[in-house]
Amino acid sequence: MGKVVKTGVSFPEKLLKKFDRVIEEIGISSRSQAIQEAIRHFISLNSWRLSEEDVVGAILVHYSHEQHDVEEKLTDVQHDFRDIIPSALHLHLSKEDCLLIIAVRGKASKVKEFLMKLRRVGKLKQVTHLIMPTY
Numbered sequence: 743m744g745k746v747v748k749t750g751v752s753f754p755e756k757l758l759k760k761f762d763r764v765i766e767e768i769g770i771s772s773r774s775q776a777i778q779e780a781i782r783h784f785i786s787l788n789s790w791r792l793s794e795e796d797v798v799g800a801i802l803v804h805y806s807h808e809q810h811d812v813e814e815k816l817t818d819v820q821h822d823f824r825d826i827i828p829s830a831l832h833l834h835l836s837k838e839d840c841l842l843i844i845a846v847r848g849k850a851s852k853v854k855e856f857l858m859k860l861r862r863v864g865k866l867k868q869v870t871h872l873i874m875p876t877y
């Protein structure tokens with residue numbers, strides 16, 4: 743291990759409590775170790791962004807269709823990026839909530855742009871992705 747640097751990070755109390763519950767469940771004894779692991783996971787989840795390779799994966803969007811305009815905007819963005827979306831799946835989670843699972847395949851830069859435009863739709867409950875290089 744290289745040099746260790748100390749840093750201060752702010753957390754919403756609820757988030758930290760939940761994090762502590764999860765690391766206790768996993769059996770990790772040190773919060774620092776768990777945060778390091780979470781950061782490594784975050785890096786591996788996002789390092790595809792640094793490449794110019796072809797990538798493939800899925801983007802999950804959790805939203806309420808009762809939010810004004812959200813559904814229409816999500817559809818518009820998908821139409822704009824139809825060349826990198828081979829398929830999409832819509833699940834009605836409850837009376838209000840929907841989960842959109844969008845398959846993506848194409849240049850990393852294009853997928854990155856699509857993700858950014860998706861987030862700009864706003865008022866989404868959660869957006870997550872699993873993207874991997876195809877090499």
Ligand code: NI
Binds near residue numbers: 833
């Ligand atoms: Ni729905």
